[in-house]
Amino acid sequence: MALLLAASMGAFGVLAWRRWRLLRLARPEARFDQLGERFRRMMRMGVGQQRMSRYPLAGLAHKAIFFGFIVLLLRSLILFARGFVDAPGFGYWVFDSGTLLGNVYALVKDVYVVLVLAGVGVFAYMRLVARTRRLTLSAEGVLILVIIATMMIADVVYDAAGLALHHPGAGFSPWEPLGSLAAPAFAWMGDGAKAFAWHAGFWVHVSLVLGFLNLLPLSKHFHIITGLPNVFFQDLTPPGRLRPIADIEGKIERGETLGLRTLDDLTWKGVLDLYSCTECGRCTDHCPAAKTGKILSPKAITVDLRNHLYATGSSRGATKAVEGEGGGVTLEDIVPAVVNPEALWACTTCRACEQECPLNISYVDKIVDMRRHLVMERGENPASLNGAFQSMERAGNPYAAGAEDRLKWAEGLEVPVLSDLPEGAKDRVLFWVGCAPAYDARARGIARAMVKLLNHAKVDWCCLGAEECCTGDAARRAGNEFLFQAMATGNVETLKRYGVTKILTVCAHCFNSLGNEYPDFGGAFEVVHHTQFLAALVREGRLTPTHRVETSLVYHDACYLGRHNDVYDAPREVLRSVPGVTLVEAAASRDRGMCCGAGGAQMFKEEEHGTQRVSEARTIQLVQTGAKTIASACPFCMRMLTDAVAKQGDGAIAQMDVAEVLLKSIEGEIA
Numbered sequence: 001m002a003l004l005l006a007a008s009m010g011a012f013g014v015l016a017w018r019r020w021r022l023l024r025l026a027r028p029e030a031r032f033d034q035l036g037e038r039f040r041r042m043m044r045m046g047v048g049q050q051r052m053s054r055y056p057l058a059g060l061a062h063k064a065i066f067f068g069f070i071v072l073l074l075r076s077l078i079l080f081a082r083g084f085v086d087a088p089g090f091g092y093w094v095f096d097s098g099t100l101l102g103n104v105y106a107l108v109k110d111v112y113v114v115l116v117l118a119g120v121g122v123f124a125y126m127r128l129v130a131r132t133r134r135l136t137l138s139a140e141g142v143l144i145l146v147i148i149a150t151m152m153i154a155d156v157v158y159d160a161a162g163l164a165l166h167h168p169g170a171g172f173s174p175w176e177p178l179g180s181l182a183a184p185a186f187a188w189m190g191d192g193a194k195a196f197a198w199h200a201g202f203w204v205h206v207s208l209v210l211g212f213l214n215l216l217p218l219s220k221h222f223h224i225i226t227g228l229p230n231v232f233f234q235d236l237t238p239p240g241r242l243r244p245i246a247d248i249e250g251k252i253e254r255g256e257t258l259g260l261r262t263l264d265d266l267t268w269k270g271v272l273d274l275y276s277c278t279e280c281g282r283c284t285d286h287c288p289a290a291k292t293g294k295i296l297s298p299k300a301i302t303v304d305l306r307n308h309l310y311a312t313g314s315s316r317g318a319t320k321a322v323e324g325e326g327g328g329v330t331l332e333d334i335v336p337a338v339v340n341p342e343a344l345w346a347c348t349t350c351r352a353c354e355q356e357c358p359l360n361i362s363y364v365d366k367i368v369d370m371r372r373h374l375v376m377e378r379g380e381n382p383a384s385l386n387g388a389f390q391s392m393e394r395a396g397n398p399y400a401a402g403a404e405d406r407l408k409w410a411e412g413l414e415v416p417v418l419s420d421l422p423e424g425a426k427d428r429v430l431f432w433v434g435c436a437p438a439y440d441a442r443a444r445g446i447a448r449a450m451v452k453l454l455n456h457a458k459v460d461w462c463c464l465g466a467e468e469c470c471t472g473d474a475a476r477r478a479g480n481e482f483l484f485q486a487m488a489t490g491n492v493e494t495l496k497r498y499g500v501t502k503i504l505t506v507c508a509h510c511f512n513s514l515g516n517e518y519p520d521f522g523g524a525f526e527v528v529h530h531t532q533f534l535a536a537l538v539r540e541g542r543l544t545p546t547h548r549v550e551t552s553l554v555y556h557d558a559c560y561l562g563r564h565n566d567v568y569d570a571p572r573e574v575l576r577s578v579p580g581v582t583l584v585e586a587a588a589s590r591d592r593g594m595c596c597g598a599g600g601a602q603m604f605k606e607e608e609h610g611t612q613r614v615s616e617a618r619t620i621q622l623v624q625t626g627a628k629t630i631a632s633a634c635p636f637c638m639r640m641l642t643d644a645v646a647k648q649g650d651g652a653i654a655q656m657d658v659a660e661v662l663l664k665s666i667e668g669e670i671a
């Protein structure tokens with residue numbers, strides 16, 4: 001036992017040190033704040049296995065194995081000790097066979113042996129029989145299942161043969177149900193054979209435990225060690241916030257890398273993400289790009305990056321060792337050596353992958369970081385984005401429209417513009433119109449409906465008029481951080497100049513950017529989405545929907561409202577307040593809602609090659625509910641869904657913003 005422990009622990013030490021060294025080579029990142037909150041999340045999401053239940057059967061199977069491993073850890077420690085202590089029932093005295101704790105533990109252990117075997121059976125069925133699409137059929141995955149099952153069976157053999165040898169004819173024991181039930185299978189053997197089986201069960205179990213330990217750093221099962229730390233060190237800032245590149249101008253002047261170019265640009269948390277992926281495929285299973293035949297697979301990005309990390313591990317150690325001596329190894333650029341640029345540009349930044357991942361692995365930050373390098377250093381963005389970039393630079397919006405047209409949406413309406421108000425924004429909520437409602441013919445209806453509702457509720461409001469510029473959201477998601485920072489800084493200056501404190505948006509992207517990202521540029525405003533604002537006005541009785549709007553209606557969750565900002569109930573609350581409306585839900589809704597295909601700057605570029613457009617796939621899901629109206633709460637979603645509905649030629653489906661539905665009930669019609 002001493003030799004076995006020393007050899008396996010020594011080998012594990014070497015393997016773990018290699019992984020630790022790669023972590024140490026990575027860039028620093030501050031993730032040691034809010035330790036209490038981190039611990040709570042780790043207990044809920046990691047130990048509580050919260051996200052596992054999103055796939056009920058696999059979730060139950062994983063919970064059985066996860067908790068089984070925790071319970072059986074003590075069993076393994078007891079067996080290691082029995083290798084040294086000449087007492088068959090030894091269990092650190094309190095867990096000795098026959099003591100109350102020992103009996104209770106033996107029973108719980110047996111229950112979990114059965115549960116672990118059942119869990120292994122479920123995963124074997126999923127991999128080998130059902131061939132579940134999201135799981136990759138690999139020899140490693142099957143080997144691990146065989147090892148776990150053998151460990152469990154060896155444990156039962158050890159108990160059963162031990163009982164048959166030491167307590168022949170003892171009969172069934174409620175404290176050791178598995179061992180006592182299996183003991184008769186050994187009763188016919190001679191003492192020598194019983195002893196052999198007893199020893200075999202023991203050595204097979206302990207050897208497999210130690211062998212399994214050494215397999216961990218070499219396999220996707222490394223998550224058994226890194227999973228809880230990865231959940232603990234998750235990003236606690238709002239999910240919709242991207243990390244700014246600090247001192248971007250200085251970095252450009254100094255010729256430093258912008259974004260993620262090689263493995264050297266990954267932070268230690270990025271490396272921990274790679275270590276922690278279990279290859280469960282839940283991320284890809286819900287990725288709208290993957291669902292519509294694009295070559296993007298978030299799981300593949302992680303697995304390929306991890307393989308690249310391991311393959312270059314030793315040479316990176318050498319680079320470190322000769323640092324400053326003119327030597328070293330040149331790492332390949334991740335794009336295109338590891339990640340296909342087409343996959344990168346197919347991402348809508350919808351966060352469906354991150355929402356599903358049981359290990360809290362992040363994707364959007366890495367994908368946008370890779371885009372940053374491509375755009376700002378190599379100028380390798382899709383050509384279809386050039387127009388939007390140029391327009392944002394020159395005209396302050398991605399629609400190639402002039403600032404003088406910014407108020408065209410409001411023709412015929414009375415609009416208080418800040419530059420005309422001597423007192424500035426004092427006591428007024430600033431209606432941030434956004435570029436789509438300002439320039440997109442269909443989306444203008446949202447801004448007009450909103451203004452009418454504000455006036456109905458007698459809200460003191462104002463807007464920036466021609467001084468409003470794009471928030472820069474699309475530029476940032478497309479990787480043009482330099483342009484985004486310039487736009488954000490300019491907007492913050494304008495807003496501060498007028499003393500703006502509260503901002504109302506009708507666009508989920510503006511809502512996210514202004515609320516979650518502008519604080520990084522000195523713009524800490526109270527930002528509210530129009531569905532939240534309208535829900536509050538209805539609740540307070542300042543808006544009363546009266547006319548019946550006889551329609552069945554399905555609400556489409558905008559990613560930047562739902563998954564990025566946890567706003568799911570407010571739009572539904574507004575819609576439910578409208579008499580006559582029957583609200584139905586799509587099978588994929590709320591945090592599982594499918595993206596409309598506009599996010600991540602997709603709105604302003606050609607969609608990557610696939611079998612279907614994302615917007616069309618989503619529209620089919622919504623139409624399948626049988627609803628007569630699709631309601632949305634973001635002008636980007638409206639544009640994508642309206643186009644997709646028109647393309648399907650289904651004139652029977654109406655497409656309206658939540659504000660338009662409410663206005664219809666208040667005014668009886670939409671002007």
Ligand code: SF4
Pocket residue numbers: 283286287288289290296297298346347348349350351352353354363364
């Ligand atoms: S953010 Fe959305 S589109 Fe991008 S990889 Fe994740 S699931 Fe796919």
Ligand code: SF4
Pocket residue numbers: 276277278279280281282283284298299302353356357358359360361
């Ligand atoms: S990233 Fe997360 S969801 Fe995707 S395969 Fe890995 S563990 Fe599963």
